[in-house]
Amino acid sequence: MKNIAIFASHNGSGLDAIVEAVNKGILPLNIALVVSNNTKAKALQKAKDYKLTCKLVNTKTYDDPDDALYLLLQEHKCEYIFLSGYMKKLPSILTCNFKIINSHPSLLPKYGGTGMYGRFVHEAVIKNKEKVSGVTIHEVNEQYDEGKIILQKSVKILPDDTVDSLEEKIKNLEKIAIVKGLQLYIS
Template identity: 75%
Template sequence: MKNIAILSSHNGSGLDAIVEAVNAGILPLNIALVISNNTDAKVLQKAKKYGITCKLINAKTDPDPNRAIYELLKEYACEFVFLSGYMKKLSPLLTSGFTIINSHPSLLPKYGGMGMYGRFVHEAVIKNRETTSGVTIHEVNENYDEGKIILQKSLQIEPGESVDSLEARVKSLEKEAIVEGLALCLK
């Protein structure tokens, strides 16, 4: 069984999907570690509830957060890292040392890059009157949202779709995409 770490800055909804898939025997992974850069991140509370080791690493806790994360990932023998709304850019030290997977709430390359995350993506999709949206599971490199695409899942935008309804539908689609994407990486 391979070890995975989850990095998240806020809620870490991807953690829930991964825990459910591991518990159901769908993903042969051990969630070894959850790391957040945010003291108030709900993902830290979730990790404790699930009995998963969690750590806080940011510029206040460590002079070189990327190095500290790297050392922890090595200590916990993590082969994979999943970014569940992690809002910091990762250094090449991390991107070249581990298989890092991200979930992005659009069909990349559309609506990717710096500042394109969460609600901002859905607002842009609605503003530009797109007919489809979705989620992309991709490998992470040193550039925002430019790593190799593992899989994409799309949905049709409904007439009169709001930012809120699109966000909810994409989040629902994202949960299955995360599990499918990780399963592909494990093959």
């Protein structure tokens, strides 16, 4: 079984989907590590509740956070990293040495790049009166949201959809897409 680390800056909603899929035997992975750069991240408490190893890694906890991340991933023998709302750009020491996957709340290449995350994506999609949105599971490289696309799932935007209702649709779709994307990527 291969080891995966999950990086999250806030809620880490993808963590729940991955834990559930691992527990059901759908994903043949071991969640070896959960990392956050944010002391207030709910993902850290979730990891503790799931009895997973979790670490806070930022400039307050380590002199060189990038080196610390690399060493932690090596120590926990992680081959994969899944980004579940991780808001820090990853250094080349990670992108060159690990298989990194991200979930993005739009159909890339639309609404990707710097500043395009979470609610900001949904606001732009609604403002531009798009008819469809969705989720992209993609490999991570050194550029925001430009890695090879693994999987996309879409959802129709209804005339009465709001930013909130679209965000809810995307979050529900994302849970399915994360598991399916990881299945495709690790097989």
